[in-house]
Amino acid sequence: MNDIVIRNQIRALRLARGSFTQEQLGAACGVTRQTIIALEAGKYSPSLELAFKLALALGTTLDEVFQYAEKK
Amino acid sequence: MWTVRRQWQVLIALGLVACVANLFGPAERWWGVDIGATGAAVFYLCLVALLGLMALKGSDAFPETWSLAERRAWVGMGFSALIFGATAKFLWASSHREIVPTRLFEVPARDLVSFVIVMAIAWGMAGHVLGRGAGPVEHDERDLRMRFQADRIGDWALSLTVVGSVLLLTTVPASGLAWWLQPLVLANALIAVLIAKMLVEHAALVALYARARR
Numbered sequence: 001m002n003d004i005v006i007r008n009q010i011r012a013l014r015l016a017r018g019s020f021t022q023e024q025l026g027a028a029c030g031v032t033r034q035t036i037i038a039l040e041a042g043k044y045s046p047s048l049e050l051a052f053k054l055a056l057a058l059g060t061t062l063d064e065v066f067q068y069a070e071k072k
Numbered sequence: 073m074w075t076v077r078r079q080w081q082v083l084i085a086l087g088l089v090a091c092v093a094n095l096f097g098p099a100e101r102w103w104g105v106d107i108g109a110t111g112a113a114v115f116y117l118c119l120v121a122l123l124g125l126m127a128l129k130g131s132d133a134f135p136e137t138w139s140l141a142e143r144r145a146w147v148g149m150g151f152s153a154l155i156f157g158a159t160a161k162f163l164w165a166s167s168h169r170e171i172v173p174t175r176l177f178e179v180p181a182r183d184l185v186s187f188v189i190v191m192a193i194a195w196g197m198a199g200h201v202l203g204r205g206a207g208p209v210e211h212d213e214r215d216l217r218m219r220f221q222a223d224r225i226g227d228w229a230l231s232l233t234v235v236g237s238v239l240l241l242t243t244v245p246a247s248g249l250a251w252w253l254q255p256l257v258l259a260n261a262l263i264a265v266l267i268a269k270m271l272v273e274h275a276a277l278v279a280l281y282a283r284a285r286r
Contacts, residue, residue, distance in 0.1 A: 031212035034139035038214065043284055047213055 003071040010065060011040040013058045020058075028057040076132035079125060084150075087118030091154060095161045119194055127201045141215035142281040143202050145222075149274035151195040156271045158187050159264045166260070167251065181260075218280045226273035233265055 014020045022036040029036075029050060038044035039054075046054065055062045074082070093111030101107070126133060134143045162184045241249070251257060 026212075031214065032139045032141075034137055034142070035212050035214045037137055038284065044214055050213055 004068045005071050006045055006066055006068050007042065008039060008066050010036070010054060010058070013060060013065060014040075017058065025054070025057055029053040076125065076129045080122070080133045083118050083122050083125070087115055087122065090114035090118060091157070095157055116190075123194060123197055123201065126198060127204075130202055130204070137285070138281070139212075139215060140202060141211055141218070142278070144199055145274055145277040145281065147195065147198045147202065149271070149278050151191050151198075152267065152271040152274050155188055155191050156264070156267045158184055158191075159260075159267050163260060163264055166257065218277060218284070221280055222273045222277035225276040226269050229272045230265070230269045233268075 010025075014022070014025055022040075023033045026033045026036045030053065031050065035044065039046060051062060051066060055065045058065060090111045090113075093107050094115050095111075097107035097111055099108075134146070138146075162181065166180075246253075252261060
């Protein structure tokens with residue numbers, strides 16, 4: 001099985017919601033601002049629970065927030 | 073005017089030099105100055121200044137992208153390195169004494185114990201002061217994941233130390249280990265191993281955070 005790369009649209013969705021800061025998103029999901037920074041930079045893959053919380057906080061579905069592709 | 077980060081760096085560098093002078097300075101005076109006592113005084117002054125700076129401008133001392141757990145890991149690494157250094161120095165000094173204590177109250181560990189108590193109090197204060205500026209979330213799953221990995225590295229280091237000790241005990245003649253196998257010496261060495269494990273865990277945590285940012 002090939003490795004996959006998980007991409008996310010957290011930053012775009014967060015900015016689309018107006019003044020939703022990293023701090024506010026982190027507080028809504030129970031994580032630190034630094035974890036949101038790592039997520040947006042693609043340097044951290046969240047647990048399934050956190051992924052659902054993020055989707056809920058951003059008012060969208062999981063597949064709108066996270067996508068995966070095979071690593072080339 | 074120096075920035076807060078530069079003040080931190082200067083105080084840490086000065087404190088480190090003073091601590092080395094305190095722990096490993098010569099017994100005799102240099103140009104009439106007692107290096108060990110002067111080092112101790114400067115070290116404690118730097119420690120108080122660092123705690124004060126942390127209380128007043130703690131949020132400016134570390135990069136904004138560092139979580140509270142990462143900041144505490146750095147502080148923990150610093151304090152555990154100091155405690156390990158003092159313990160190692162105590163063991164080294166003990167190995168040069170001809171009379172080995174056989175009862176607990178005979179162990180000349182008053183300086184070490186008072187140093188460890190002061191460091192533990194300062195460490196607790198630093199952790200508390202850092203936590204004051206934290207947001208609503210202090211630790212999250214990413215921090216816990218890092219902590220778990222660092223603990224595993226510490227466990228591996230401890231296992232390797234135990235295996236190394238077993239090899240040493242089975243290969244080196246008993247006469248060569250006579251000093252180390254005396255009960256109170258062995259007890260001190262085991263405490264030093266636990267402190268070393270704590271240091272390895274904090275250093276691993278710092279390295280894991282740094283790697284995750286790359």
